[in-house]
Amino acid sequence: MSIAVNVNVTNGGPAPRLEPTQAEPSPTLSAVGPGHAVLVIGGDLLETCRKVAAKLGTHGRIVAVHPDAEEVRKVQRWTAPGEIKIGFHAVDEDLRVSREAANACVREHAPTDVEGLRRLNASLAALKEQPLVADGSVDVALVDGLSELPTLEARLRMLKEIHRVLRRGGTLELLDVAADEPIAPSALQGVDKRVRAVESESQLLASVAAAGLYGVTLVRRDKEPWKTAGRAELRRVSIRAYKGKEGACWDHHQAVIYRGPFSKVEDDDGHVYFRGQAMAVCKKTFDILTRAPYSAYFEGCEPVVAVVADLAQPFPCNVTGLVRDPGQLKGRAAAEAPAPVAQATPAPAPQPVVQSAAPAAPARRVRLYGRGGAPTTPAAREFVQALSARLGAQADVQFVDLDTAGEGEAVPSQLRLRLALGGDESLPAIAVDGVLAAVGGVPDLGAVDRLLGKGSTFGSVPLGAKATQEMKEAMAACCGPEGCC
Numbered sequence: 001m002s003i004a005v006n007v008n009v010t011n012g013g014p015a016p017r018l019e020p021t022q023a024e025p026s027p028t029l030s031a032v033g034p035g036h037a038v039l040v041i042g043g044d045l046l047e048t049c050r051k052v053a054a055k056l057g058t059h060g061r062i063v064a065v066h067p068d069a070e071e072v073r074k075v076q077r078w079t080a081p082g083e084i085k086i087g088f089h090a091v092d093e094d095l096r097v098s099r100e101a102a103n104a105c106v107r108e109h110a111p112t113d114v115e116g117l118r119r120l121n122a123s124l125a126a127l128k129e130q131p132l133v134a135d136g137s138v139d140v141a142l143v144d145g146l147s148e149l150p151t152l153e154a155r156l157r158m159l160k161e162i163h164r165v166l167r168r169g170g171t172l173e174l175l176d177v178a179a180d181e182p183i184a185p186s187a188l189q190g191v192d193k194r195v196r197a198v199e200s201e202s203q204l205l206a207s208v209a210a211a212g213l214y215g216v217t218l219v220r221r222d223k224e225p226w227k228t229a230g231r232a233e234l235r236r237v238s239i240r241a242y243k244g245k246e247g248a249c250w251d252h253h254q255a256v257i258y259r260g261p262f263s264k265v266e267d268d269d270g271h272v273y274f275r276g277q278a279m280a281v282c283k284k285t286f287d288i289l290t291r292a293p294y295s296a297y298f299e300g301c302e303p304v305v306a307v308v309a310d311l312a313q314p315f316p317c318n319v320t321g322l323v324r325d326p327g328q329l330k331g332r333a334a335a336e337a338p339a340p341v342a343q344a345t346p347a348p349a350p351q352p353v354v355q356s357a358a359p360a361a362p363a364r365r366v367r368l369y370g371r372g373g374a375p376t377t378p379a380a381r382e383f384v385q386a387l388s389a390r391l392g393a394q395a396d397v398q399f400v401d402l403d404t405a406g407e408g409e410a411v412p413s414q415l416r417l418r419l420a421l422g423g424d425e426s427l428p429a430i431a432v433d434g435v436l437a438a439v440g441g442v443p444d445l446g447a448v449d450r451l452l453g454k455g456s457t458f459g460s461v462p463l464g465a466k467a468t469q470e471m472k473e474a475m476a477a478c479c480g481p482e483g484c485c
Contacts, residue, residue, distance in 0.1 A: 027142040028219065028238065029055055031171035036139040037061040039095075039165060041158075043144025043175070046075040049086065052142070058082035063133055065091045067148065069099060089132060093149055093158040095165055096131035097124065133165045140171050147177045147195045151185075152207075155197055159211035166243040172213060174239040178204045179232040180225075187229045198229075201237060209268050213241035215293045216268070240293070245269070249282035251315035253303035255324035256281055256289045265297075272320050273298070280324040282315035304331035314421075319413040325435075366397040368442075369415060370428040383430070383442040402427075412436050 027048070032038055034057035040048050045064045052062055062080060066072050069090040080086040089098040102124060109120040141162045146155045162172055178201040188195055199207060201221070208216045217240045225233035258265060258273040266272050273279050278301055281289065290300040301324070316322075368383065405411065414436040418426040426439040 027144055027173040027175045028240075029142070029173075031140045031173060031240075032056065032142075033139075035059045037137060038063070039133060039138045039141040039162070040064040041141065041143040041162075042066055042146070042148070045071060045088065046078055048142060048144070049075065049078065049080070053080050053084055053086075056082075056084055058084070060084045062086040063138070064088045065095065065098075065133075067092060091132070093154045093161065094128075095133040095158075095161040096128040098132050101127055101132075133161075135164055136167045138165045138170060139167060140173065141166060143172065143174045143176075145176060146174070147198050150196050152197050152199060155199070156207055156211065159207060159213075163212040163243055168244045168246070170243045172208070172239075172241045172243075174208065174241070176204065176237055176239070177226065177234050178237045179229070179234055181232050183229055183232040187232065191227055191229045191234070195234070198234060201235075204237065205239065208239060208241050212246070213243055214245045214268060214288065216241045217293055242293075245284065245288060247284055249284055249315040249317040250309075250312035251280075252283040252286070252307040252309075252312055253305070253324075253328050254281060254283060254286040255279055255301040255329060256286060257299040257301060259297055259299060269317070270320055271317070274321075278324045278326065278329065280315075280322040282317055283312070285317070301329055303329050314417065316413045316417045319416075322413065365433050367431045368397075368399045368428055369402055369411065369431070370399065371401060371403050371424065410434070415439070 027043075029051055032052055032055045034055070036056060037060065038052050038056070040052065040062060042065075045066055049062055049064055053060075056062075059082065062084060064072075064075065064086065065088075067090065072088045072090045076088045078086075090100060091098055105120060105123045105127065109116055109123060111117040111120050143162065146158060149155050149158060166172065177195060177198055179198050180201065182200045182203070183198055185197060188198060201218070205216050205218060218237060219240050220236070220238035222235045222237070225235050227234045255278040256273065257278055258275050260275045262275065264272055264274045271279075271281070271285065286300060288294065289298045400411075402411070412431045412434055415426065415429050415431065418429070418436075418439055428442065429436065429440070430438045430442060
């Protein structure tokens with residue numbers, strides 16, 4: 001429930017004891033290390049905090065919170081060893097304000113009319129300006145039993161609060177009760193008074209992802225049910241997830257190769273990775289996929305020529321199935337043009353090799369993109385005519401009118417991104433073999449001819465400082481705090 005309108009100071013029940021006849025389970029502590037800041041929510045606070053303190057060494061910080069004020073009072077006399085700092089607080093689903101502080105505000109203002117309620121809410125809002133648990137201040141969150149929160153909406157608010165307080169790269173370890181099928185709150189009546197809101201296993205995993213966390217993994221699922229509620233079976237489940245997919249997407253010419261065993265996999269953001277393919281990714285995604293829990297399944301590929309951060313271009317993370325140009329990874333494309341080189345479709349499946357005495361060179365596919373039914377500038381018309389005459393059968397050179405282009409004419413993803421950011425100032429644009437070659441004009445024909453003669457692909461014309469900053473600001477707005485667009 002919202003702190004701003006909560007004047008009920010009645011304590012909630014204790015955390016659910018999920019298996020009274022056996023040793024109490026607790027969230028795994030594998031992510032806890034020396035000197036960490038650890039948030040403990042629910043469960044047996046004293047037992048969990050003792051175990052955490054043993055892993056922290058002589059330094060670290062523990063913040064232990066619980067919806068039951070009596071449970072908090074039981075452990076407040078415990079002192080952590082060494083120089084470990086520790087604090088115990090009763091909370092609802094808002095980690096910005098303790099229930100003690102909220103109750104103190106209620107007693108101070110004791111509203112008897114609407115104006116008094118306004119003053120109370122203003123005082124509570126002021127408390128949240130200096131939150132009990134600060135943004136990005138926690139390395140590991142150990143959570144036991146969200147099912148005792150009153151509603152599914154309260155559970156999601158708590159998960160979002162956990163996302164808020166975790167640092168980038170932080171870990172959530174969640175122990176909870178889940179049902180094997182959707183279950184209405186009314187079906188829980190008489191099952192256990194401490195369990196008030198339960199999701200199905202798939203819904204619980206989806207809720208953790210919806211809170212902004214990634215790498216959501218079902219670490220453990222009990223084979224035997226703890227209890228039943230009508231037709232539904234309730235089980236203990238343990239879930240691990242991470243924080244860190246927030247922020248803008250920049251191209252550092254990196255790729256990842258999915259090792260298998262499946263032919264392809266898809267992440268929470270809709271990115272598809274084909275087995276054995278060097279898939280183009282932004283730096284943020286590269287960093288995520290080359291550490292837990294993904295590193296066992298992906299091989300990271302760094303380019304020979306590293307990209308300086310200030311020169312990195314926006315990466316179109318909203319386009320899936322991008323295959324990195326092998327030449328760029330080996331430094332060839334990067335040496336000639338510092339822009340992204342990625343193709344919007346996976347490489348075709350291998351075909352039988354047919355030997356011939358003199359294999360013909362494949363024709364280059366050159367497209368000039370504009371609007372209005374024909375190349376609209378003399379330079380554009382000259383480019384199309386001259387290149388067609390020079391290359392003859394070695395190239396398929398055509399003009400594409402973006403106003404009338406059908407679905408059969410694929411527009412390069414890089415051009416779609418530039419049009420979205422800069423509008424028609426990006427036209428005319430030229431692409432060779434699906435890779436953007438120039439925007440806002442045409443390149444020198446001699447330079448184009450030399451590149452084609454080498455069999456190399458184009459990169460985009462480098463942007464000026466002003467345009468680069470505008471694109472960075474647009475990408476930052478697209479890839480905001482909630483993740484990439």
